[in-house]
Amino acid sequence: MLPDREDAVVRWRAAGRPVAGYVGADVPVELLTAAGMLPLRLTGSPGEDASAGRERLGGGLDAVACSILTRLLDGAYGHLDVLVLSRDCEASLRLFYVLREIRRVEPSIALPPLHLVDVLHLPHHTTTRYVLAKVRQFRSWLEAVAGRRIDDDDLAAAVAAHDRVRGLLRETGTHRGHRRLTGTEALAAVSAVTAMPIGEAEKLLRELLSTLPDRQPRPGRPVYLTGSSHDSPEVYRALEDAGLLIVGEDHDWGDLLAVTDIGAPTELAIAERYQFGGPAAPRASIAERAAHTAAAVRDRGAETLLSYVRLHDDAPPWDFPAQREAAGVPATLVDRQEYGHIDLAAVVR
Known part of the structure; x- marks a missing residue:
């Protein structure tokens, strides 16, 4: 729990x-x-x-x-x-x-x-310089409001700790490919670690990972989820209650949150990590999204691809035709959904 x-x-x-x-x-x-x-x-x-x-x-x-x-x-x-x-x-x-x-x-x-x-x-050096300036501006603003200097040792420790948590999240994802973790459970883990001190988040994930090798495979038809992000479990729970098993996703409350690390404890490395933080729907090209989704579908052993799109989330439907072609598995688009709800009749046939 x-x-x-x-x-x-x-x-x-x-x-x-x-x-x-x-x-x-x-x-x-x-x-x-x-x-x-x-x-x-x-x-x-x-x-x-x-x-x-x-x-x-x-x-x-x-x-x-x-x-x-x-x-x-x-x-x-x-x-x-x-x-x-x-x-x-x-x-x-x-x-x-x-x-x-x-x-x-x-x-x-x-x-x-x-x-x-x-x-x-954008994948340009000028963009990196812009983002670097924004990272430095953010650091200065934080120092002003916190009333304390962020020294390089504090930054190095924070970068290392967050990279470890990202690595543990990726390791958790590999167990999803073996069906040892439901999508609802994985989403709950991300939700928890984004609301606790980083040391506690690392401990929580290590404890979770220690239990996974002995688990029996979770039931359900393995599906890879794309489209809108999910900051609450209602849609995941509805899909898995209907007989599906979400083995991965490409939104930033899921696998995409941990796709890259920072590495070096520098402002430049931070800027580059967030500039190139993974192909999210609102900011990546259609080709990038399709290639990423197709590789993840294969890696996680998904049998189907499902694009869930909320009302007024306009980017994901543009990606779907290329994602469907690249994934090479049956694919369904469920568009214009209310927040926290899904039309299961359009998914489970």
Whole structure:
């Protein structure tokens, strides 16, 4: 049984230590750890009314951003000492601008200091220089709000620890190829480790890995999941309850979160890791996505490919024809789905 993701946050706050909420996989969490903060990746909640966030963000936007904004306004995350967003997709960027405006014109709403990490993903040296400048800017901002310097030893320790956790997540993924772990269990592990101190995350994953070799294969037809990301388990659970077994995925709450390491404890290495952090749907070319998905389908032994796409998440459907052709297995696109829901009739035939 994995711990509730709130437990570590409560204990961290009780010790008087700062919590950094963040949105998007492009936030360099190593710098948050090096600054003595707990990186807490914020999630939406499909079962909660998100009308307050939708009213402020406007229509035509992925429901996850609306849900996160609603929860921030309602105080669902408790006290956050800082809030950091990345430009991983259009919804995250708009969320940043709306939060910044709320802080400016509605001081009665208690929002913490806010920062945008603007990571770009073009494969050019000029892009690397741009991202490096943004990493350095983020480091300076954190030092100012934390009231302490992030020294090179702290940064080196944080980079090494986060790389170890990424390595353990990749090792966990290999067990999914042997069907020793359900997709719902794997998603829960990612959710847990993105809400706890990095040392506890490493311990949790090592304990989980120690149990996997003796497990019997999980039942279900192995399927590889592409399309929209999933920050909550409802869709995974529905698919696996219907007789499928999710053996891998290419979104950043799953396998894509740990696809590359940083290695050297330098600002340049951090910039390069986030610039080239894996072919996510909102930022990679169709060819890159197709090649990555096809290789993962083969590596995990998936018999089918399923593209699940939420309403107002416009990037994934463009990828699907090339992914289907490259994967060479039966493939299904389930488009325009409500957050946290899936039309199983379109999947299970």
